Amino acid sequence: MGRIAVENLGKAFKRYPSPLARLKEWLNPARPRHEARWVLRHLDFAIEAGETVGIVGRNGAGKSTLLKMLTGTLAPTEGRIALEGRVAALLELGMGFHGEFTGRQNVYMAGQLMGLGREAVDDLMPAITDFAEIGDAIDQPVRTYSSGMQVRLAFSVATAVRPDILIVDEALAVGDAYFQHKCFRRIREFKSQGVTLLFVSHDPLAVKSLCHRAILLEKGAVVMDDAPDRVLDYYNALIALDEDAAEAHAAHISQDSRATRSGSGKARIVSADLLAADGQPTRILRHGEDARLVVRCRVDAPLPDLTLGFLLRDRLGNEIFGTNTYHLGQPLPLEAGTVFDVVFDLPGCPLGLTSFSITLALHRAYNHLEDNYDWWDQALTFEVAQGASPLFSGVAGLPVTVSVLQAAPLAS
Incomplete structure (x- = not known):
């Protein structure tokens, strides 16, 4: 039944x-x-x-x-x-x-x-x-x-x-x-x-x-x-296309067994890497230690505006955190033929002890719905291991402190 x-x-x-x-x-x-x-x-x-x-x-x-x-x-x-x-x-x-x-x-x-x-x-x-x-x-x-x-x-x-x-x-x-x-x-x-x-x-x-x-x-x-x-990755790529592109969306969206990638291609993400506190590439971060996300981009056509954003997801695909250069007030080069690196510093990794993925997007204005140049789901995956901080449960660690105060005796 x-x-x-x-x-x-x-x-x-x-x-x-x-x-x-x-x-x-x-x-x-x-x-x-x-x-x-x-x-x-x-x-x-x-x-x-x-x-x-x-x-x-x-x-x-x-x-x-x-x-x-x-x-x-x-x-x-x-x-x-x-x-x-x-x-x-x-x-x-x-x-x-x-x-x-x-x-x-x-x-x-x-x-x-x-x-x-x-x-x-x-x-x-x-x-x-x-x-x-x-x-x-x-x-x-x-x-x-x-x-x-x-x-x-x-x-x-x-x-x-x-x-x-x-x-x-x-x-x-x-x-x-x-x-x-x-x-x-x-x-x-x-x-x-x-x-x-x-x-x-x-x-x-x-x-x-x-x-x-x-x-x-x-x-x-x-x-x-x-x-x-x-x-949902495919749907997200689909709604980012304009109406003309949506008519032939198969030419703008590609999927393999791992991820979805879409966009007009006017700007492209060339590579992405996650660096540990010592500056070395890694796929294992330790909770509480600094990290750095480095994304290399290329502009293939003159653009009126360009924004790079990243989105952090947990192993179930739930969105944990996202931001972009527009909200952070960092302008990007717009001339065709330009290649550049964008560096996001992530101090004191607050993530829980599980696996995460990073989705990257190059687009116009403040979100990818305006004009999607390159959307790359699961561009990176990584694990978070225990660091020097105390154990906790969940996907994020809050800076919690604890103390015990003497209470007044209860009235009899």
């Missing part, structure tokens, strides 16, 4: 040149007067029971349309969907809620749509209201709710009974940080219990920490289905 299978799935919407053309087709269906606009086409993938899969892609790629078809709120134009087990879904904000009914009344209606009887909803109501934490508003019309209150109640109802398959759209992004943590804790509990999870998120940390796989949609098609790190 909990398996999802999609075969040759497609969805097209009808586009009419005018309202009159729509009426004429309605009167004479044998003579179509519309143009089919395909939002999704030729989708094939399977998600096994207990898998957690993230759906990523740019706006308009078809992510929400796919989830609506999986939950039955949209009918496919072609292809087949097979779902095994009970499905719970949290799609568009407030979807399925009636604004004039109270939160409590909407809970009963949602429960019935989930196949629950009134007595079952009665039993679940205290847990639903406790998890939603909206207080007396449960007996107020939903139209008076804030967006955060709506998503609290919707998530509480959708997850009141452990499903076989949980499908979540981007609605969780609306909630406050406290409730997001609460939702992800419940999602992790479901994951540990073998629930199949499919969700859309623009948060790379959520995708990497929760998912076994990620599926990248681009212009209505699956362009990548792989480990989250590789898919």
Whole structure:
């Protein structure tokens, strides 16, 4: 139970040149007067029971349309969907809620749509209201709710009974940080219990920490289905391209078994090295000791602006720290044919005892979305070993000190 299978799935919407053309087709269906606009086409993938899969892609790629078809709120134009087990879904904000009914009344209606009887909803109501934490508003019309209150109640109802398959759209992004943590804790509990999870998120940390796989949609098609790190690296390279380059993105993005590299090539990263405190190249740093990142760059065409940045990731792909020459106030050469080294000094390495990777990027202005010249994922990987400082856990070491103070005796 909990398996999802999609075969040759497609969805097209009808586009009419005018309202009159729509009426004429309605009167004479044998003579179509519309143009089919395909939002999704030729989708094939399977998600096994207990898998957690993230759906990523740019706006308009078809992510929400796919989830609506999986939950039955949209009918496919072609292809087949097979779902095994009970499905719970949290799609568009407030979807399925009636604004004039109270939160409590909407809970009963949602429960019935989930196949629950009134007595079952009665039993679940205290847990639903406790998890939603909206207080007396449960007996107020939903139209008076804030967006955060709506998503609290919707998530509480959708997850009141452990499903076989949980499908979540981007609605969780609306909630406050406290409730997001609460939702992800419940999602992790479901994951540990073998629930199949499919969700859309623009948060790379959520995708990497929760998912076994990620599926990248681009212009209505699956362009990548792989480990989250590789898919998100490719997606990051894709969104950095301008629209013309995106049409032929294969010429601008390359992947091997290790990393993704992309960019227009107007400027290039020639080499990169990590130096220990003694100035020698290394791939093992000691916690608390100085280090230096040296990046050699080449400008191949005259540029209006140039920035070099680096991004530090842990072994799971979570972003730990990033900065660039723009934010650090260091201008770079712009003339074609120039070769130069950029040196980032990293005093007192504060990293934890694990492995890390460094991603490098040459781009325009303050981030790589402006104009990407050369993006190089996992340009370097290295380990951090124990230094002279005390042991600690985690990915970063804080400068903690400890003392003990004499307290006044407790009153008897």
